[in-house]
Amino acid sequence: MKQLWRLLPVKLVVLSCFFITSANSQRPVSVRLVGGSKPNLGVVEVTMSTGAVGRICNLGFDNNGASVVCAMLGYRGVTGLKVDLPPYTVGNTNTVMAISGCPDFLEASTSTWNLETACRYVVSSFPPDCAGNGRDAAVICTGTQTTSTPGPTLPPDFATIAPIDCNNTITSLRLDPGPEEGLVLIQNGSLGGDNFGTICAAGFSAIEAATICRMLCRNETANAIGMSGKYLTTAASYPVMLSGLKCPAGATSTNDCKHNGWGAAPSYCTPNTAVSVRCSQISLTPPPIPAPFVVCHLYVANVFFTYTDVASASLLSLYGTYNETTCNFTKNENSTTVWATVPYIGCNSVQTTNATHVIYTSMLYRNVTAVSGVYVDVPYIIPVECAIPKLKEVTAALLPDARTAPPITGGDSYTSEVKLYRSYNARGFSSEIAPGDRLVVGSRIYARVRETSPLNVRLTVRNCWASDKSDGTGASYYVVRNKCATDANSVFRVDEKNIGINFAVMSFTQTVSTQAYIFCDVTICTPTDPDERCLQTCGTAVRRRRKRQLSTENEKESSQQPSRGPYILTAMTAMDVEASRAASIADATLLWLMTTALVAAVAWNTFSSVFIH
The missing domain is CATH 2.60.40.4100 (Zona pellucida, ZP-C domain)
Structure with missing residues (x-):
């Protein structure tokens, strides 16, 4: 069976055609994410046309497949990423699909925003490796979530708000309590009156925060930052007025931005996700550089983060290109810690040396992270150094050179x-x-x-x-x-x-x-x-x-x-003398035979080059 599974990409193409074209076939009709810490992260649960509900085996599941799932969930500007999550054993844990790839997915073609039309899959005869929940496909979706079913991106509402005049009192947008920081309250200009509401944090980044600050006639937009989970009592008093707000860099008004429409918001947009913005006149400290610690042991670097630095193991990756068959890079998390395991051997680690150490350096990539619950585009590349002492009085700890973002270092040894x-x-x-x-x-x-x-x-x-x-x-x-x-x-x-x-x-x-x-x-x-x-x-x-x-x-x-x-x-003893003499004769004989063979080979090469060629 394992030999057959190695041929699975070929077999799946044939089988998927049979299942998809058959009148009685099972087809994937909807998906949802379960077991994740955020609405856009989780294990994929699929509902089939027969009513069966279960998981997707991830043996052939790739980022195209993840993007299809995210498109089915209503994400636009889709980037879906396949991630590794701990097994989720609650609910419908049986496997109902195995996917060999989704080569027909096109971000601009709505007809491919479906597992049925974009992917090659089977719905029975799963390979043995699909057994258990350790193989369940999981994804993280980025972009803007609009609707729960596939459809075209909603056009922007260009009547979002009345034009801003910094020479007069601004009445359509405010921060509560303000003036430098507060809950963002925006007025629905099409309704008039006191129709103020909040903005949902989903998709909100530093770009949107800077737009809000410009609309408030604040010039300190370089330090604008968005937050959620603050001013909950105030937020509970207002409806969600906008969600999915995405603005171009340098936008001066929400009229320049896209969103889901007035009052259109996913169910997870609650007072906890209402956006607050800070438009400070002072220089704010940027998001802190991650401060993990590393344990180097047996030619592997184990890099540990708190959830403050890395919210999910899915956000960690090994920077650069490497061969997955030789590099056993893994990432995990528990209730308190996120960590990555980076081997020195078989990955893209670089070996260097100085007067005291042999050093192995790997580059760990922390993808887009969150500040107070709102995603901002601040990825980090973290150098990870493991140092092996060359001298006895040198400790295993390597003192890094002073840098803007110093590498994390640890000591190892050899055998x-x-x-x-x-x-x-x-x-x-x-x-x-x-x-x-x-x-x-x-x-x-x-x-x-x-x-x-x-x-x-x-x-x-x-x-x-x-x-x-x-x-x-x-x-x-x-x-x-x-x-x-x-x-x-x-x-x-x-x-x-x-x-x-x-x-x-x-x-x-x-x-x-x-x-x-x-x-x-x-x-x-x-x-x-x-x-x-x-x-x-x-x-x-x-x-x-x-x-x-x-x-x-x-x-x-x-x-x-x-x-x-x-x-x-x-x-x-006399016996030792005889054994030593015999060993010397054997070594000399072997040396003579090897020398004779070498001389003969040289003579033959000389002869052939002169008389044959």
Whole structure:
């Protein structure tokens, strides 16, 4: 069944034609939004021609589908957006439709403002993934809501209000209590008399607020702001006079604006949604920049907002383009908090570096938000930075540069390990030596130091040493010090994340029988960081020092200290000598075979280029 669902876009086109053209087919006839915190936000509930009522599976539901739903709800200047909402398990929770897309939707064509005519859908045989309410389609509608059924946009009423004359007393518009701020009361000029009423907040923005202020002959329109939910007692004494008011920028009168007509208002236009406006002579503080906090952990940034900053998780998105199949960006909300989860890997995060940190930056977009219940066009792009320390004394918190809108920052870490092996060749490390195994004094073995996170970073090993104590502070000897191999030991880079060390096993005391641990100081950088600390290069030669306490010298140059053990130190036996000789012969044989094959390949290429071509 899952294989069939992968072909669903093709299957749905065929099935939708059958269901739509059949005389006995089920057709979507109306929609409503349920379970949302606002009238223009919610899970889509659809009523079918058979009377069945239920939900739409969102597997093929897109923004075109959301716009069709919003058009069916009477929104004009339609922009519908598909959003993710928590499952809503109240009411008609069964699935009655699955939509594969709405390619025929045209904003200017009223004939496509319907799920039946604009979309491809099935009404039975839903794929298994549609089970449960986690797949219910949900939308947020913008624009102006006019009627509850599809129809042409209502023309503006150009007799809205008598012309304003700032040289005389303004009688057709006022703020209560005023003069700088109050409930907007507007007079229906076509009726005359004391026919004043309120303006519904739906669709009202800073542009409409500035228009009201100009009509009141106030010049401080740059700071005009609209609000709702204030002056409730006064608002309850007046009818709703206008709704859906949309004005062009710079309008000087509501005569320049569109609206739903005198007294025409949706049912949710109540005293709570009556508009108040502030036309202040002083400079007002703009809507505050969101102040979320971020937790960076396991290569994911979790960004948390209060509802004051973000009213709904549907308003959050990842800025820029990214591949949804590789980027597991999610957003959620509960009763107190809205949050987004942004992975560093697979999304459009940018990796940078400085002297102290490797930094991953993502750009989170907060869409149009609300000020006191009225939507205003103030989106924000919020830089999210997660910093991984390169140095041990540096904290995970990264101090941002001073900016107008500073990024939110958090600290994360990486993971590393060290393991021992008995051999290494062109195929890699082999025969791992597990903790508890023997280490034969005098034998040569390999250590592999590895950065194990999915981050795109380069590992550098500064020090590696053996110690007879589990905390690395006992009798010790170095095999790598200040990035240099000691004595006849060697250090080599396998790749950006793997460093190999070949060294001879030593004893700590005259008595061989004891235990040993291996420790390393490591750090990370970006692959292109030219800093000397990021290069696995040796400076001056360093001699091995036995029976010494571990020094903290240069420890600050590292940010992690992977370790492994204990291992059991034992003296070399005749069997160990023979095994070591056999391993050396095997490695030499493999090297000879690989060299011979390479020489043969070069000879064949030379021959073919001269005699064949």
